[in-house]
Amino acid sequence: MNFEYKIKRTVNITLIELENQIHKYLKNNCYKISENGNGYICFVEDELSNRRRSRSDFHTRIGGGKFIFQEQANGNIDIELNYLTSINYYLFLVGITLVFGIYTRNIIMPIIFSIVLATPILFRIFYLNEHVFDKILSS
Numbered sequence: 001m002n003f004e005y006k007i008k009r010t011v012n013i014t015l016i017e018l019e020n021q022i023h024k025y026l027k028n029n030c031y032k033i034s035e036n037g038n039g040y041i042c043f044v045e046d047e048l049s050n051r052r053r054s055r056s057d058f059h060t061r062i063g064g065g066k067f068i069f070q071e072q073a074n075g076n077i078d079i080e081l082n083y084l085t086s087i088n089y090y091l092f093l094v095g096i097t098l099v100f101g102i103y104t105r106n107i108i109m110p111i112i113f114s115i116v117l118a119t120p121i122l123f124r125i126f127y128l129n130e131h132v133f134d135k136i137l138s139s
Contacts, residue, residue, distance in 0.1 A: 002084040005125060009133050010076050018077055022067055025136045041067045060127055081132060085124060093117045
């Protein structure tokens with residue numbers, strides 16, 4: 001199950017610089033560009049990449065998405081990122097916790113553990129919303 005979310009921001013750089021920075025960010029972070037058109041870039045996570053980094057960045061990665069950018073009349077650029085992030089792993093953990101709670105006939109612990117297991121999902125969404133564009137523009 002994928003969760004879709006949108007982030008919007010206005011930046012003050014040229015369109016060519018923005019496209020170059022997006023391409024550089026995607027290449028450095030092992031994403032594969034699936035489509036590249038006038039005003040948009042679609043990408044997915046490259047599962048076949050020879051990524052040497054550890055998977056400790058799991059909570060800060062985007063699963064796939066689309067950058068959409070438009071130039072305004074005043075020279076600024078509106079950039080929008082529609083991204084997908086997978087929550088299957090967390091749903092699996094919540095399901096196991098609920099099954100364990102039903103098995104032990106304890107109703108309070110599954111509720112508490114479900115809240116605890118939902119915390120990484122919220123962390124991932126808030127982190128991506130705050131830091132993705134900053135990482136792209138600094139690359």
